[in-house]
Amino acid sequence: MSSKYKSRRAFIADSAKGAIAVSIGLSAAGSLIPNDTTANNYSKHLIFTNYDQQPLPYKYDALENVIDAMTMEIHYSKHAATYAKNLKEAAAAEAVDVSKPLEDVLAKISKFSPKMRNNGGGHYNHELFWQCMRAKKDNNAPTGKLAAAIDKTFTSFAEFKKQFGDAGKNRFGSGWAWLYVDAAKTLKIGSSPNQDNPLMDISDIKGTPLLGLDVWEHAYYLKYQNKRADYIENWWNVVNWDFVQQRFEKL
Ligand code: MN3
Numbered sequence: 001m002s003s004k005y006k007s008r009r010a011f012i013a014d015s016a017k018g019a020i021a022v023s024i025g026l027s028a029a030g031s032l033i034p035n036d037t038t039a040n041n042y043s044k045h046l047i048f049t050n051y052d053q054q055p056l057p058y059k060y061d062a063l064e065n066v067i068d069a070m071t072m073e074i075h076y077s078k079h080a081a082t083y084a085k086n087l088k089e090a091a092a093a094e095a096v097d098v099s100k101p102l103e104d105v106l107a108k109i110s111k112f113s114p115k116m117r118n119n120g121g122g123h124y125n126h127e128l129f130w131q132c133m134r135a136k137k138d139n140n141a142p143t144g145k146l147a148a149a150i151d152k153t154f155t156s157f158a159e160f161k162k163q164f165g166d167a168g169k170n171r172f173g174s175g176w177a178w179l180y181v182d183a184a185k186t187l188k189i190g191s192s193p194n195q196d197n198p199l200m201d202i203s204d205i206k207g208t209p210l211l212g213l214d215v216w217e218h219a220y221y222l223k224y225q226n227k228r229a230d231y232i233e234n235w236w237n238v239v240n241w242d243f244v245q246q247r248f249e250k251l
Contacts, residue, residue: 049102049124051091053084062135066234068223076130079218083122083195090116106199117202121195125176128212134240142241146248153187160189164213165232167191174216177232179244180207181251191215208251211244 056076061069091098094112096105102124109117141157142150154160160179168177171191180198182188183206190205192198198207213235220231 049127051084051088051098051102051123053081053123054127054130056130058133058135063133063238066136066238067133067220071218071220071222074222075214075218076126080122080126080130083119083126086115087119087123090119103199106197107201109200110202117200118195121197121200124199125195125197125212125214128209129214131243132211132213132240133235133238134243136237138237140237140239140241142245144245146241146245149187149248154189161236163189165229168213168215168232169229171215177213177215178205178209179211180205180209181248182207185251208247210247211239 056072059069060072060076063072087102088098090096090113091105094116096112096116102120105112105116105120106124109120112120141147147157150157150160154163164177164179167189168191171177171193173193175191175193176195176197177191178189178198180188180190187210188205188207190198192203192205196203197212198205198209200206213232215228215232220228224231
């Protein structure tokens with residue numbers, strides 16, 4: 001628990017109108033995101049996450065041969081559902097206005113509890129992750145402006161996949177690999193531990209995520225066991241490049 005969080009909670013506890021006081025505090029700072037000192041490259045066009053778990057955009061067996069149906073079912077209905085449930089508990093306890101996008105909280109996550117950080121990240125990351133996938137496709141690759149930007153930044157799609165794969169393979173323990181856009185509008189590859197992500201003010205890598213890969217063991221262990229590299233290699237076949245490209249073009 002950060003000292004900032006303790007003081008914030010103490011403030012809430014001391015105030016008979018805690019929720020009102022906090023909401024005034026937020027509006028006094030203007031919108032939570034623009035002109036923020038964290039300098040996250042946060043694009044309002046990419047706000048999409050609310051606090052409720054959204055329906056999976058395909059059936060559990062849609063990614064079969066890459067991610068098996070049982071893994072998808074447990075991952076979505078147990079792991080991810082629990083992040084959403086715990087996030088809402090944290091939001092209630094910390095007087096967060098859940099009618100506003102979750103991204104607002106992530107950008108100032110250092111001011112909230114570890115429960116908010118872990119479950120807010122967990123919920124956001126998984127909501128994005130499901131959208132980043134679709135049924136297996138041959139010769140699956142980005143097209144258009146995103147393909148051109150990837151070639152320009154990483155020299156080729158093959159080199160991009162190698163670097164992104166390395167980010168996932170080299171993440172020790174649990175975490176995520178990301179393709180994100182930084183404040184200078186440059187495509188970047190990075191990874192974050194646990195359920196952190198580039199939107200968070202505490203993150204070592206900062207920007208707007210375009211594509212995320214879950215490398216927690218729960219994402220692949222039933223089918224791949226210890227072979228994370230095989231999971232990553234197969235995962236390229238189910239990446240929804242249309243979705244990633246749409247995000248890129250909205251920036
Ligand atoms: Mn997961």
